[in-house]
Amino acid sequence: MIERIISWSLRNRLIVVIACIAIVGWGLYALRETPIDAIPDLSENQVIVFTEWMGRSPQIMEDQVTYPLVSNLQGMPKVKTVRASSMFGMSFIFIIFEDNVDIYWARTRVLERLNYAQRFLPEGVNPSLGPDGTGVGHIFWYTLRAPGYDLGELRALQDWYIKFALQNVDGVSEIASFGGFQKQYQVAIDPNKLNYYQVPMMNVISAIKNNNSDVGGRLFEMSGMSYVVRGLGYVKNISDIENIAVGSYNSIPIRIKDVASVQMGGELRLGILDENGQGEAVGGIVVMRYGSNAQKVIDNIRKKLADVQKGLPPGVEFNVAYDRSTLISASIETLKKTLFEEIAIVSLIIILFLLHLRSSMVVIIMLPVAILMAFICMHLLNVSSNIMSISGIAIAIGVIVDAGIVMVENAHRHLTKE
Secondary structure: OHHHHHHHHHHOHHHHHHHHHHHHHHHHHHHHHOOEOOOOOOOOOEEEEEEEOOOOOHHHHHHHHHHHHHHHHOOOOOEEEEEEEEEOOEEEEEEEEOOOOOHHHHHHHHHHHHHHHHHHOOOOOOOEEOOOOOOOOEEEEEEEEOOOOOHHHHHHHHHHHHHHHHOOOOOEEEEEEEOOOOEEEEEEEOHHHHHHHOOOHHHHHHHHHHOOOOEEEEEEEEOOEEEEEEEOOOOOOHHHHHOOEEEEEOOEEEEHHHHEEEEEEEOOOOOOOEOOOOOEOOEEEEEEOOOOOHHHHHHHHHHHHHHHHOOOOOOOEEEEEEEOHHHHHHHHHHHHHHHHHHHHHHHHHHHHHHOOHHHHHHHHHHHHHHHHHHHHHHHHOOOOEOHHHHHHHHHHHHHHHHHHHHHHHHHHHHHHHO
16 A cells, blocks of 8 residues: 555645645644643533622522522533532632533523522522633733832723723633722711610611712703703712611701711722732733633733723833743744754764765655644644643654654665666
8 A cells, every 4th residue: 555655646746735835824724723831621511600699608509599509500411510609798600511502502502590599589689601711711911010009090990991901802712800909989887876876777778879870861842942951969078878868867968977977998808919019919810712822812911901001190100920832832832943953963963974965855744744744633623732742743753754764764775686
């Protein structure tokens, strides 16, 4: 069989050259389109359902949130297992699908079940899906370096400007903010004053909710002009909250500031972020979308950061804390170095021992073509280019070199006999 293939190739050299050129072109296309990452994605094909109900104990979360959701999420097609975890104020459910299931098909099936399971949950509890990323999707971390700014200002800048800008980058699933303080208005109620003025606690809560909204009216016509009537009631500062009426005492209005103190503070934190022992920092984590090209996403993120930098306040700069492209570039450089070294050594050996330049060209051409054929197969099989696959190619180069040397030497031996 091999003899026939060799004979046919010798008789049809033009076809072989054209086929080789076509393989090289296809291989270069596959090399460019194959997703490049440093770490192989070995995570399970899963969809995460997250539910938050703050202030509830893990047992309450398990009984009233986790159990109803798990009961209704079981039985979906192509599901291997359903796992769950309940903690203080939060519930996590992991639906593990079979490996050949499309992730977005799986997310659609989970959403259909969640619409039905919503009726079994307490009022105001709304489960949501986690990002369409994987366990190795954290490809880029950054922090904000800004002397003179407090952590609350930096967190607001991250949440309301930087995060929205970076989420538009192609291939980004989520921008997870971390560090700093999330600003909020805090109303500290004095129970003794509530008791003195006989104002129920729920009246205070309802008054704050009802007085933080805009309302719309109808049109008012005057002198041939139409004017829109609306009521502006959104809270803009602390004094707006302090002057909200919650009841009356002897026909005198009782306001929030009469029964409580209002201040601007930070939301309760369960941890802090310290950067290199230099103090707390604020930043974000870029989570890559499932199946995206990590190198391209990081390149796009860097370009977007340069655009976002122009709109930041004076003195605020980005500091890259983690960039996976460094490891990706090192992996690619290792493959290039290995390929060059192998070609140089093989050429030198063949020239020295056989004293024949054309024979060395056979192996020199064979090595890159074989590597391009490997990338074609990787592209067709949806295998990403990572440390494991590149290492396999680097190891295989040695086998190809050995086979090439043996075949060339064997051909020379037969030719000398003839």
